[in-house]
Amino acid sequence: xxxxxxxxxxxxxxxxxxxxxxxxxxxxxxxxxxxxxxxxxxxxxxxxxxxxxxxxxxxxxxxxxxxxxxxxxxxxxxxxxxxxxxxxxxxxxxxxxxxxxxxxxxxxxxxxxxxxxxxxxxxxxxxxxxxxxxxxxxxxxxxxxxxxxxxxxxxxxxxxxxxxxxxxxxxxxxxxxxxxxxxxxxxxxxxxxxxxxxxxxxxxxxxxxxxxxxxxxxxxxxxxxxxxxxxxxxxxxxxxxxxxxxxxxxxxxxxx
Amino acid sequence: xxxxxxxxxxxxxxxxxxxxxxxxxxxxxxxxxxxxxxxxxxxxxxxxxxxxxxxxxxxxxxxxxxxxxxxxxxxxxxxxxxxxxxxxxxxxxxxxxxxxxxxxxxxxxxxxxxxxxxxxxxxxxxxxxxxxxxxxxxxxxxxxxxxxxxxxxxxxxxxxxxxxxxxxxxxxxxxxxxxxxxxxxxxxxxxxxxxxxxxxxxxxxxxxxxxxxxxxxxxxxxxxxxxxxxxxxxxxxxxxxxxxxxxxxxxxxxxx
Numbered sequence: 001x002x003x004x005x006x007x008x009x010x011x012x013x014x015x016x017x018x019x020x021x022x023x024x025x026x027x028x029x030x031x032x033x034x035x036x037x038x039x040x041x042x043x044x045x046x047x048x049x050x051x052x053x054x055x056x057x058x059x060x061x062x063x064x065x066x067x068x069x070x071x072x073x074x075x076x077x078x079x080x081x082x083x084x085x086x087x088x089x090x091x092x093x094x095x096x097x098x099x100x101x102x103x104x105x106x107x108x109x110x111x112x113x114x115x116x117x118x119x120x121x122x123x124x125x126x127x128x129x130x131x132x133x134x135x136x137x138x139x140x141x142x143x144x145x146x147x148x149x150x151x152x153x154x155x156x157x158x159x160x161x162x163x164x165x166x167x168x169x170x171x172x173x174x175x176x177x178x179x180x181x182x183x184x185x186x187x188x189x190x191x192x193x194x195x196x197x198x199x200x201x202x203x204x205x206x207x208x209x210x211x212x213x214x215x216x217x218x219x220x221x222x223x224x225x226x227x228x229x230x231x232x233x234x235x236x237x238x239x240x241x242x243x244x245x246x247x248x249x250x251x252x253x254x255x256x
Numbered sequence: 257x258x259x260x261x262x263x264x265x266x267x268x269x270x271x272x273x274x275x276x277x278x279x280x281x282x283x284x285x286x287x288x289x290x291x292x293x294x295x296x297x298x299x300x301x302x303x304x305x306x307x308x309x310x311x312x313x314x315x316x317x318x319x320x321x322x323x324x325x326x327x328x329x330x331x332x333x334x335x336x337x338x339x340x341x342x343x344x345x346x347x348x349x350x351x352x353x354x355x356x357x358x359x360x361x362x363x364x365x366x367x368x369x370x371x372x373x374x375x376x377x378x379x380x381x382x383x384x385x386x387x388x389x390x391x392x393x394x395x396x397x398x399x400x401x402x403x404x405x406x407x408x409x410x411x412x413x414x415x416x417x418x419x420x421x422x423x424x425x426x427x428x429x430x431x432x433x434x435x436x437x438x439x440x441x442x443x444x445x446x447x448x449x450x451x452x453x454x455x456x457x458x459x460x461x462x463x464x465x466x467x468x469x470x471x472x473x474x475x476x477x478x479x480x481x482x483x484x485x486x487x488x489x490x491x492x493x494x495x496x497x498x499x500x501x502x503x504x505x506x507x508x509x510x511x512x
Binding site: 041042043047048049052149150152153154156157159162163164166167168170171238239 | 297298299303304305308405406408409410412413415418419420422423424426427494495
């Protein structure tokens with residue numbers, strides 16, 4: 001793949017969750033500008049079917065064509081699972097999701113292909129089996145998947161710790177007998193409860209999409225950490241002010 | 257308002273939840289035919305803003321104009337809270353929501369206007385203050401509201417009892433010192449956990465939208481229980497087969 005000629009990224013997510021990927025991108029200094037589009041009017045994608053996810057993703061692509069972006073990053077795992085090929089086919093800039101980078105991060109961190117890997121994601125992401133497929137392509141045959149559907153609403157309710165989160169984790173994790181070697185946080189919301197998941201499985205390595213994407217972009221496109229400051233532009237299909245409020249908080253941005 | 261001339265209802269909901277209202281309508285025998293449209297591609301509405309809810313509702317109205325319906329019933333509380341006036345303005349058949357009927361059901365069941373009333377609903381419904389407003393119009397000044405956002409995903413996960421539901425109820429209800437006289441189940445999903453809510457508040461009268469709508473239609477339009485059988489047609493903006501599967505289960509329908 002040819003190297004990028006300049007440093008403007010379009011980041012697409014179904015809602016605000018993709019800001020957890022933006023956070024890593026901002027810290028990385030790889031881009032001079034990031035244009036974020038959250039499809040907040042139609043969030044969540046994780047319960048929708050393949051054709052709907054592809055259709056919505058192609059609409060987002062049309063939006064990004066209004067800007068001179070160098071790369072489009074689908075921060076949403078459900079988009080990454082179903083729409084990357086379609087997005088790539090219909091654009092003249094590279095498009096990357098978070099699944100391939102996530103699997104490469106597992107490979108870099110664990111080496112031993114006998115490692116046990118727990119994939120956490122939305123129903124749509126898990127159903128696609130894309131993580132499992134890429135892991136197997138890289139020799140990791142010992143993976144298993146859970147779609148903890150209540151994690152997203154629990155995070156959106158701000159319950160990053162406490163009794164509700166504990167009972168929800170217990171509900172989904174009750175059959176797991178020992179800590180997996182790695183846990184893929186395969187949904188943009190899950191990094192917000194990574195502390196609680198890490199305490200539940202103290203011996204597991206957690207894989208974060210944002211960090212994985214930064215590592216991937218550095219390796220794949222030879223990008224350097226050369227920008228001290230990244231300009232941010234935020235767009236949303238509904239309530240852009242709400243998105244900006246969350247962004248200021250999560251990303252510690254100055255008021256735009 | 258003029259009485260209905262025939263007995264075909266269009267029932268609109270953001271997803272499958274409105275089937276809990278259809279269940280009551282089927283048992284009532286008020287209609288010869290019910291046409292159900294669930295906007296499953298864009299569910300849930302309860303987190304969307306007013307203008308989006310109105311826009312989506314008017315699109316559903318256009319859909320129903322393809323059928324010769326006599327009345328449109330918005331089973332979704334968020335639609336009932338924001339879009340009834342717009343729907344009524346743009347149609348030549350009557351449109352009813354579930355909020356006004358719900359408040360009339362409170363009035364019929366409690367009489368005493370000093371009764372304490374807990375309104376449960378989505379964020380959008382509670383924010384609209386429509387239940388509170390109609391209750392006050394009917395003399396009930398002692399109401400309070402909670403938006404237990406996790407109830408919908410907990411119901412969609414099928415957790416109608418057990419530890420997760422208990423911890424979630426405790427989270428939202430922990431500050432309530434004594435059983436309210438009535439609890440309005442102001443979201444189509446909540447009747448599915450009415451047993452658990454009833455056990456949590458054993459001295460409260462629960463108000464169910466479906467039963468309230470049936471009572472309202474009988475009183476407002478002098479409708480009789482005269483149809484032994486109601487034909488059902490199901491439409492969905494995504495995955496209509498999924499909607500039909502849920503419908504067969506919830507409504508004990510023969511395969512269509």
